[in-house]
Amino acid sequence: MKKNSQMPGKTNWPVTILLILGCITIFFPLYMAVIIAFKKPSEMTNDIAGALSLPSSWSFSNFTEAMKVTDFWNSLGNSLLITIVTVVLAILIHSIAGYAIGRNMANSKFYKFSYLYIVSGMFVPFAILMMPLVKQTSQMGIGNRVGVIVLYVVFYMPMNLLLYSGYLKNIPMALEEAAKVDGASTWKTYWSIVFPIMKPMHATVAVLTALGTWNDVMTPLVMMSGTGKNTLPLAQLNFQTQFGTNYNLAFASYLLALIPIVIFYLVCQKQILNGVVNGAVK
Amino acid sequence: MKGNERKRTFMLITIPVLILFFAFNTLPLIKGFIYSFTNFKGYGSYEWVGLRNYIDLFQDARVGKSYLFTFKFAIVATIIVNVISLILALGLNSKIRAKSALRGIYFIPNVLGGLVVGYIFSFIFTYILPTIGENLGIGFLKSSMLASTKSAWFAIVIVAAWQAIAMNTIIYISGLQTVPEDVYEAGAIDGATGWSKFKNLTFPLIIPFFTINMVLCMKNFLMVFDQIMSLTKGGPAQSTESISYLIYRNGMDGGQFGFQSANAVLFFVVIVAISVFQLTFMNKKEEQL
Numbered sequence: 001m002k003k004n005s006q007m008p009g010k011t012n013w014p015v016t017i018l019l020i021l022g023c024i025t026i027f028f029p030l031y032m033a034v035i036i037a038f039k040k041p042s043e044m045t046n047d048i049a050g051a052l053s054l055p056s057s058w059s060f061s062n063f064t065e066a067m068k069v070t071d072f073w074n075s076l077g078n079s080l081l082i083t084i085v086t087v088v089l090a091i092l093i094h095s096i097a098g099y100a101i102g103r104n105m106a107n108s109k110f111y112k113f114s115y116l117y118i119v120s121g122m123f124v125p126f127a128i129l130m131m132p133l134v135k136q137t138s139q140m141g142i143g144n145r146v147g148v149i150v151l152y153v154v155f156y157m158p159m160n161l162l163l164y165s166g167y168l169k170n171i172p173m174a175l176e177e178a179a180k181v182d183g184a185s186t187w188k189t190y191w192s193i194v195f196p197i198m199k200p201m202h203a204t205v206a207v208l209t210a211l212g213t214w215n216d217v218m219t220p221l222v223m224m225s226g227t228g229k230n231t232l233p234l235a236q237l238n239f240q241t242q243f244g245t246n247y248n249l250a251f252a253s254y255l256l257a258l259i260p261i262v263i264f265y266l267v268c269q270k271q272i273l274n275g276v277v278n279g280a281v282k
Numbered sequence: 283m284k285g286n287e288r289k290r291t292f293m294l295i296t297i298p299v300l301i302l303f304f305a306f307n308t309l310p311l312i313k314g315f316i317y318s319f320t321n322f323k324g325y326g327s328y329e330w331v332g333l334r335n336y337i338d339l340f341q342d343a344r345v346g347k348s349y350l351f352t353f354k355f356a357i358v359a360t361i362i363v364n365v366i367s368l369i370l371a372l373g374l375n376s377k378i379r380a381k382s383a384l385r386g387i388y389f390i391p392n393v394l395g396g397l398v399v400g401y402i403f404s405f406i407f408t409y410i411l412p413t414i415g416e417n418l419g420i421g422f423l424k425s426s427m428l429a430s431t432k433s434a435w436f437a438i439v440i441v442a443a444w445q446a447i448a449m450n451t452i453i454y455i456s457g458l459q460t461v462p463e464d465v466y467e468a469g470a471i472d473g474a475t476g477w478s479k480f481k482n483l484t485f486p487l488i489i490p491f492f493t494i495n496m497v498l499c500m501k502n503f504l505m506v507f508d509q510i511m512s513l514t515k516g517g518p519a520q521s522t523e524s525i526s527y528l529i530y531r532n533g534m535d536g537g538q539f540g541f542q543s544a545n546a547v548l549f550f551v552v553i554v555a556i557s558v559f560q561l562t563f564m565n566k567k568e569e570q571l
Binding site for chain 2: 015016018022025036096101111123126128135150151157180217218240254258264280
């Protein structure tokens with residue numbers, strides 16, 4: 001990492017302190033959410049202390065209640081299922097598409113066209129596809145979790161194709177050619193040689209696709225309404241009315257919805273930051 | 283022989299992928315375009331109405347209002363986010379203690395879901411800020427920002443910015459890291475410090491990152507949906523209905539499938555036009571430097 005300062009070795013304390021103070025803007029909403037989630041409704045007095053002082057006792061009863069009300073485990077299961085299957089399919093399908101298209105783009109009009117055709121899909125807003133897609137998927141009988149996954153695989157294709165084919169430009173053909181001389185088929189060469197080399201890009205694709213699908217509201221909202229199934233964000237939306245004015249219950253539910261992704265972030269912080277930067281800069 | 287095998291394999295991979303993409307991206311796009319010439323309600327029978335939906339679009343007050351709101355929101359949010367992110371990135375890239383911890387903390391808002399973040403902020407706007415306003419006697423804080431047609435849009439800007447700043451800061455930091463040390467050394471000899479150092483040395487070198495952030499920000503903010511859903515549901519008095527939200531609301535439930543399809547087509551054209559404009563405009567700027 002490069003250091004950009006004219007005075008090497010000397011800590012810039014004013015900036016450090018300002019940045020630490022600035023963290024309040026990040027932590028305040030989260031602190032408030034935790035505090036309210038642990039309180040009883042009777043502790044919510046009408047002043048600042050009512051919302052921000054520590055609860056008289058740390059009880060998990062709001063959380064168990066919220067789990068029941070929002071059908072937490074099923075929603076979590078659906079979110080996990082959709083995200084994991086989407087990420088796996090994205091890595092398998094988008095990487096091989098990136099390989100087939102990326103390797104032939106330079107000397108074939110067909111592949112060049114395929115590339116531009118798919119990548120230009122990045123500019124199509126979901127709002128225009130939404131209504132026809134809901135009709136189309138319900139006619140096909142996949143107006144459910146399967147449909148959501150199929151749509152994600154298609155929606156993330158432009159970005160991931162761009163990433164994979166960009167990454168392949170830096171991988172020399174020599175390795176593949178050596179395998180070809182040994183008589184391996186293109187298919188086999190891909191899975192045994194090219195696919196493992198693209199590991200750093202798989203991480204980037206996994207992070208970007210996972211963050212996007214995990215937090216998405218609009219696609220499951222229009223695709224899964226009426227199926228009785230929820231993803232975690234969708235459950236918050238659908239059960240919002242049931243919380244009524246019981247903010248303690250509501251905030252316990254919000255926290256439950258945030259906890260999985262926060263844990264994921266704490267564990268994979270480095271990969272996530274790298275992934276996001278790689279994805280955006282490419 | 284081998285060459286044929288390679289070609290055939292590539293073809294067998296590419297064609298299904300193209301079919302999949304066509305079926306779930308291009309086909310619905312075409313269908314949406316076709317529906318935009320009908321008076322389809324989303325169910326039952328429908329008739330062709332020619333260009334009437336498009337003519338009506340430009341006379342519909344609610345649609346006009348949603349475009350005004352969405353643009354006001356997107357432009358203000360893009361400016362605020364980029365200014366703050368750039369300042370944060372400069373801070374986080376300078377000689378500070380606990381650098382990686384601080385960077386990690388400032389990125390947290392980006393991984394949280396927009397809907398839930400919206401609900402949490404909704405409580406702050408409705409209860410915390412008015413109470414603070416009461417106690418300190420700050421007039422404009424006394425009532426909820428979300429309840430007034432004048433301020434609700436800005437409450438949404440705050441929430442959207444809170445999340446987007448995280449992402450843009452990280453991109454600016456990676457931009458700042460591409461600036462080589464000797465540029466600053468050379469600048470220091472010429473006496474470049476503070477603002478002039480930033481304006482003449484740092485900023486020109488990170489313009490590509492500025493371009494990415496402007497384009498990403500603008501595009502994402504124009505499609506704003508989650509925050510509207512959790513903060514205002516388009517209210518008060520439809521003052522915060524974004525284009526995406528209006529298409530969802532009236533197209534899916536409001537019996538305006540055909541009319542909102544026309545709206546969606548217009549929205550698509552606007553997004554493409556803005557992205558293309560930003561990219562070419564910024565490219566020209568980059569070449570000049």
